[in-house]
Amino acid sequence: MEKIIDEVLEQNGHAGMDSLIPILQEIQDRIGCLTEEVIIRVSEHLNVPTSKIYGLATFYNQFRFEKKGKYHIRICNGTSCRLNGSKWLIEYIEKNLKIKNGETSRNGIFSLEVVNCMGACEFGPVISINDQFYKTQDPDSLKELLDELSNEE
Amino acid sequence: MKPVLFYKEPEKEQVINEVIPYLHDDLPDSASKVLSAFRNDRVKIPIVYVGLTTSSEVGGARKTIEAIEKYIDENELDAKLVIVGSHGLCSYEPIVEVQLPGKTRVAFGKVTENAVPPLLDGIFNGYALPELSLFQYSSDILEPWAHIPLRDELPFFANQQRVLLKNAGIINPENIIEYIAYGGYRALAKTLRKYTSDTVCRLVEESELRGRGGGGFLTGKKWRAALEVPANERILICNADESDPGAFMDRLLIESDPQRVIEGIILSAYAIGASKALIYIRNLYSLTTHRIEEAIRQAYDFGLLGYNILDSGYSLDIVIRKGPGAYVCGEETALIKSLEGKRGMPSIKPPFPTEHGYDGKPTVVNNVETIANIPDILLNGVEWFTALGTEKSKGTKMFSVSGKSNETCFIEVEMGKPLSVIYDLANGVKSGRTFKALHLGGPSGVPVTPEELEFPIGFEELQEHGIPLGSGGVQILDDTVCMVDLTKYFMHFIRNESCGKCIPCREGSNRMYKILDNISRRPYSNESHNTLERFKGVIQLETLAEVMRDTSLCGLGQTASKPLLKALKSFRDEFEEHIFDRKCRASVCRDLRTFYIDVDKCTGCTACARKCPTKAIFGTPRSPYFVVEEKCIGCGICMDTCKFSAVYFK
Amino acid sequence: MNYTIEVNNRKIEARKGDTILETLKRNGIKVPTLCNMETLSPTGACRLCVVEVEGRENLVTSCSHFVEPDMKIKTHSTRVVRARKALVELLLANHPDDCLYCERNGECELQNLAAELQVRERKVQHKSFGQKLDLSSPGIVRDPAKCILCGRCIRICDEVQSVSTFEFVKRGCNMYVGTTMSRDLNFSNCIFCGQCVLACPTGALRERSNVEEVMDALSNSTLIPIVQVAPSISVSIAAELGLKATKDVNGVLFAALRKMGFKYIFDSATAADIAIMEIVQELISRKEKSTDLPMLSSCCPAWVKFVEQYYPEQLSWLSTVKSPQQIMGSLIKAYFPGIGNINPSNIYSVSVMPCLAKKFEARREEMTTKGVSDVDSVISTRELVKMINLYGIDIASIDSQQADPPFSIRSSAGKLFGVAGGSSEAVARTLNFKITGKDLHNVRISELRSVNGVKEFKFKAGKQEFTFLVVNGLKNIHDLMKELIAGSVKADYVEVMACPGGCVNGGGQPFVASTKDVKLRAKVIYDIDETNAIKCAHKNPQVIEVYTNQLEEPGSEKSIKLLHTRFSKREVLL
């Protein structure tokens, strides 16, 4: 992990404040989440107080401080998907996997991210697991899908 | 066999040498001939086109592509596979088109991977599967297919005015030459040679183009303001954040015709004398980002971007910045904050970004659609543009239509057409359902009732009736949608997406959400103050909405109460039903359901009565049970428990 | 250039470049504000200062809009007042109802606003807020439930102190003010200067109160309660006690403290005099050896923590002399028992300080003897006011009293420790005497008395030239430190006070309305210096006495043991 941070920071040698978000994005893309160490290192590199970085990272949906699960579930809660029932899918996951938006299950298998409009409203509610899309229309078919995934474990 | 994506090196040389130097004027024949080959007017080998966009990706377009590759390889066919964008017919994705030598190009819808072999088997034998075929392109020189409607005659296309979407679905978005072949970059060449920045600003001012991002501000005026601030560097920002949770037209426009946006950006930047342009695009839109990155790379390759563009002495760099995701970052000052590496909290205006924007430099923020309009205005002239649309609103407007409509689509209609055009293009609601409303403009928009559909599309035209045109996200609502639930959804969205800076927006939205939540829930305890709270809340709603509009710092808070106020006005009965009768006619507010037991089905097994948390179910074992309505809290546990499907709700 | 604008149908003059709020204020029209602070940049977050401007669709925040010619403004139309009231009601919806039990009861801006706008009904039931009370630090208590997210603490920590402990975390309805990784304050980079407490309009940030433990000690008959009072207290407290703000009320304070039951009352300024002697000695010896220069002052504990966090490499620059509070603390437990003939373990040592970092300093491990803190309890000026009221002491009717020997006499140099630049002035006086044997011909050093964030004073003592730099408000220090480290700026003595203006504006001082009040406090101290007979530390007979009795001379082994300390690097998230 340290090596990755080193690499990213090296690429952004003389970066200013405006590179803060791109740097965090790249680090998160490669490590999977942000950590305290990332914040400290980036803060030293850019000479920005850590609180500013923490405040910034918690402002945006993209950044997370918990590692993604083995299966990262994204559910679209855009207007159209909502009208078509994404609410029940989210409710199902919250209840059965006991995770909320942005969280990872205790055993590290599932994590949930609720997003707004994935741009494919015709197939709503849209759900993707590890960037693979599924046309799962109701909690029952979602249950089947999740059961299948957890049985593989 | 891999899909053909880019141009080949010799093709690039040819275009750079034989076409680009002549783009500013009428093309000589030699150049036209070169380009004709890239328009696929006539083909020597069959070409299979697949629309690959975010929306078709979810529909399985990548699998379809694999299947086609496999089919071509296995049958050792001499054919080409080309990626194209989207026609806007989202419900028919994945769409596959085939062009055989001598025949017109023909489109098929819903071609999933399993449908590929039968489709291609047929088409290569001269037979177009009727259940899949959608339309064919008209041509004077090619032989048409029988019994397939022409594209231009299809109501879906005939009722649109496709200016920005002219190329969408037709050209390969990852090949700049095709864009040039369809008339691209001529506006840029002409402008750089003939007009000064000042002239471009003047032309756009005369065109009365208004921002498509939601505000409707006159684009020329904004540019002029920035141009007049003395500075050695100015910045143009293309706002591609598209943060409205139900809109996807900017995204699909970029995915289908990215070069149009790039050309527009270069022209807009030229107009304000900017040397740097930034595109702010949501990080989640990976395909969109890929397309625009590729487009920029190619534009550099062709000398259309970078240092000394087309030998004009004007230089511009375009940088892509990925937005880390926050609705407010669509607001221009918040967007600038985000670009500067800060929390995306809007700042007070004045100073406006045109004076003091990104990095303290004069900055213009424009929406993707606004920018995409520029090339055509400059190429075809101001008169051409002002002839489109109405007195006050010129040009066209793109909409993305989704929700409970029969078809999900993204469309472009001329200003001045009635709103019902949108409804018709989406093919109405599903059979058996009744149309309730058309929600225009997402969380800062309003639901439009069926009676209001006759109003013409336009900024002032709609504003007269208290309807903001918004950015173009449209949802069709039918009777399965509960208006209370929908407004609650929007308020929930605002409460989470508000930046949290100012009191009216942060606390007001939170408060309003709680009030709405309260009326869509049952009291879990029978304490009387719950009921009282509900009434008190409802009385507050309107004052709260007014204060929020009056005092919020940015557009988010100022417009956040719009859906609620309009819904309260147009669908008052539905709200009253929730408040007084404690009923949700769409059965969406689950708490308000009351459960009943079907006497014919109930065996009296007692299972539900034992599980009921409020002990609302009574009866004698082995004879039918019943639910005491007053006690039922609508949790639905009895329904889940019953093995005989005897429980139902109203 | 001047404009004429119309406010509430009356024409008034406005200056170009002024905000509407400033213009209104100058013309005696009061508009409520919450997020706005004189010294900070406007953010336009609270929206309470809205006014109606003709021709604008929405209301306009007066704090952030500049006046324009021919503006027509309504400051108290029904629409405006109703909006303001609704905003306060919204804030209150999320605010706990326990005003009666709140530290800030009676001094709370939110409470005043609610009263002013006549909020008479709770429209919404309060739901408790998820975040917990942070009691971790010895100096500052944070109660997130009372936070109204005005952002004043964030801005002051950022713009004035450049420490940036706080920042908004998350967004929308989930937003709160927090530290990096939402750590408790004790584990953050907070330096406990307490400026945020002064900035906070409600009780969300307040001092960690030690009043109860002091009262326990006072009522415990086996203990001998001793109190020391910092130099800046007597000039800041008058208005709070209903006296004239321009008065030095030292004598009255001493009398009040005696009434409460303190056995001995000492003046910390005497300890400041001793500190001066040590500092001068240390400076002379460093200058001779040319090592560890510039010497950084160490009397401000917030600044000391700041160096330990940000400049661990430069720790050796810090003067090792303890702060006056801790010098007095050491002397009370190690020197005074011998004179007063009492058992040191019975002593309960209390100090009254203008500062919250002093509470932290007293808890530092270096400031303990055999595990017991030299100073047992520290109370702030505000806490002292509360105690005076609690003990029912009528200030108006008591007569002045003296402090107790052996620490009752102070030079006015010691008193100067209360203002930024004051300790430098005091050091310069004694330094000059030590080197040349003569007094400065003008003891009043006006270069050090300006209100600038960075002040400079050069002078010659004999053949040696000295450069003194004075910094107050830590935002000014980073650039200077960089230059000092690089060597591009040279100095011999750098006095740093974390709080802008020095201790008179300390985090434990009574809340003030404007910077004018702070200037007034400084002026009282300077006035004392004008009239005081003893103007230099080395002329204080009691200082001489302490040295002859026990410490021998400044810098002696005994002095080092008792009056000097050490510093160590701190690992916190910066």
Ligand SMILES: Cc1cc2nc3c(=O)[nH]c(=O)nc-3n(C[C@H](O)[C@H](O)[C@H](O)COP(=O)(O)O)c2cc1C
């Ligand atoms: C809360 C909020 C969200 C917005 N989101 C977007 C957006 O996603 N895309 C966009 O182009 N404009 C958005 N806008 C409008 C922009 O602030 C700005 O007006 C627009 O980008 C200007 O471009 P135009 O003049 O071309 O319309 C938003 C405004 C607000 C207040």
Ligand code: SF4
């Ligand atoms: S945010 Fe509000 S109180 Fe604060 S200064 Fe502005 S308008 Fe005034």
Ligand code: FES
């Ligand atoms: S609303 Fe879900 S993809 Fe559009």
